[in-house]
Amino acid sequence: MKFLTTNFLKCSVKSCDISNDSFPLKYNGETCKIEQTPLDTVTTTNPADGSDIDEEYINYEFLLGIIDRLDWNAVLEVAQDLGNTSLPASKPSLTMDGDFNETSADHNTMINNNKALLRDLQILLMQTNIVEGDMKCKNCGHVYYIKNGIPNLLLPPHLA
Amino acid sequence: MSRPEDLAPPEVFYNESESSKYTTNTRVQHIQAKMTLRALELLNLEKSSFILDVGCGSGLSGEILSEDNHVWCGMDISPDMLQQGLEREVDGDIMLQDMGQGIPFRAGSFDAAISISAIQWLCNADTSYNDPKQRLMRFFNTLFGCLKKNGKFVAQFYPKDDSQTDQILQASKIAGFSGGLVVDNPESKKNRKYYLVLTSGSGSSDI
Ligand SMILES: [Zn+2]
Numbered sequence: 459m460k461f462l463t464t465n466f467l468k469c470s471v472k473s474c475d476i477s478n479d480s481f482p483l484k485y486n487g488e489t490c491k492i493e494q495t496p497l498d499t500v501t502t503t504n505p506a507d508g509s510d511i512d513e514e515y516i517n518y519e520f521l522l523g524i525i526d527r528l529d530w531n532a533v534l535e536v537a538q539d540l541g542n543t544s545l546p547a548s549k550p551s552l553t554m555d556g557d558f559n560e561t562s563a564d565h566n567t568m569i570n571n572n573k574a575l576l577r578d579l580q581i582l583l584m585q586t587n588i589v590e591g592d593m594k595c596k597n598c599g600h601v602y603y604i605k606n607g608i609p610n611l612l613l614p615p616h617l618a
Numbered sequence: 619m620s621r622p623e624d625l626a627p628p629e630v631f632y633n634e635s636e637s638s639k640y641t642t643n644t645r646v647q648h649i650q651a652k653m654t655l656r657a658l659e660l661l662n663l664e665k666s667s668f669i670l671d672v673g674c675g676s677g678l679s680g681e682i683l684s685e686d687n688h689v690w691c692g693m694d695i696s697p698d699m700l701q702q703g704l705e706r707e708v709d710g711d712i713m714l715q716d717m718g719q720g721i722p723f724r725a726g727s728f729d730a731a732i733s734i735s736a737i738q739w740l741c742n743a744d745t746s747y748n749d750p751k752q753r754l755m756r757f758f759n760t761l762f763g764c765l766k767k768n769g770k771f772v773a774q775f776y777p778k779d780d781s782q783t784d785q786i787l788q789a790s791k792i793a794g795f796s797g798g799l800v801v802d803n804p805e806s807k808k809n810r811k812y813y814l815v816l817t818s819g820s821g822s823s824d825i
């Protein structure tokens with residue numbers, strides 16, 4: 459399960475719907491095993507001499523679209539659960555260049571101005587996976603397990 | 619052919635051998651791919667999005683989402699199907715979940731949601747504690763909540779009969795969705811396909 463998902467996943471139990479404590483889940487630092495997958499590479503052609511260039515694949519468009527939706531406090535909380543306390547205290551903001559709008563030229567400027575930040579976000583959100591472990595709802599205390607990277611969110615009949 | 623929905627609950631029906639049969643059957647793959655592409659067309663997304671795949675199975679539909687650079691989370695109730703997904707190393711996050719228990723994501727998580735050949739299972743009562751009406755409502759209420767405002771949900775499904783379609787549509791409306799049903803190849807009993815096309819939030823529907 460990607461770190462990204464921890465920023466959206468909450469407790470399934472119906473009576474936890476209205477609680478502010480059902481998100482984020484509390485990840486167990488003792489049991490959670492983290493794996494980082496290397497960035498994919500994409501091969502493009504060098505326009506100068508036609509040779510192949512290997513470039514890191516970063517899903518810029520997705521990241522630009524998701525950044526507003528990130529709950530940074532939850533990012534910090536879960537990162538801390540998992541033993542990472544080195545993230546910036548507030549959500550990094552994108553460097554805007556003039557009036558950002560959706561035209562593709564501005565879009566590219568936006569990406570170019572924020573490459574390092576977007577690469578960091580790609581690694582944190584998309585390449586960092588919880589492969590084993592468990593997490594608990596801070597409201598009802600229900601524990602969910604992750605095995606082989608798959609969280610088991612099924613509720614027993616008495617909680618469903 | 620009998621409907622799998624009538625034989626046993628999905629987690630029982632899609633056991634290891636059925637799951638691998640289903641996933642490796644090229645005809646099934648082809649049909650699933652075609653329906654996923656059609657669902658994507660109906661979603662009409664402009665850019666790389668965060669998508670929920672309800673009843674993702676082994677990730678056949680998810681792989682098509684990945685090809686378009688979308689990032690997805692998939693839920694399925696069959697561990698064997700998810701195992702197939704693991705073996706095929708799908709890019710999306712897959713999780714063991716029962717859609718009738720609700721979609722456990724915070725408000726406004728996803729740009730859109732899709733479902734291929736799954737939501738008719740909600741209409742089944744497999745156990746004494748499974749009330750289809752309640753499960754449908756729980757599903758649509760929580761799905762509505764976890765979609766961004768004006769986020770779309772497109773679901774291809776196999777209704778048993780018209781009353782099942784009505785039941786599904788009605789539950790979606792009560793949850794606050796607008797939209798309706800798109801039927802492809804309505805004249806062909808064999809190739810007819812049903813797509814539920816819904817938008818969260820009011821606003822006028824374009825179908
Ligand atoms: Zn809870």
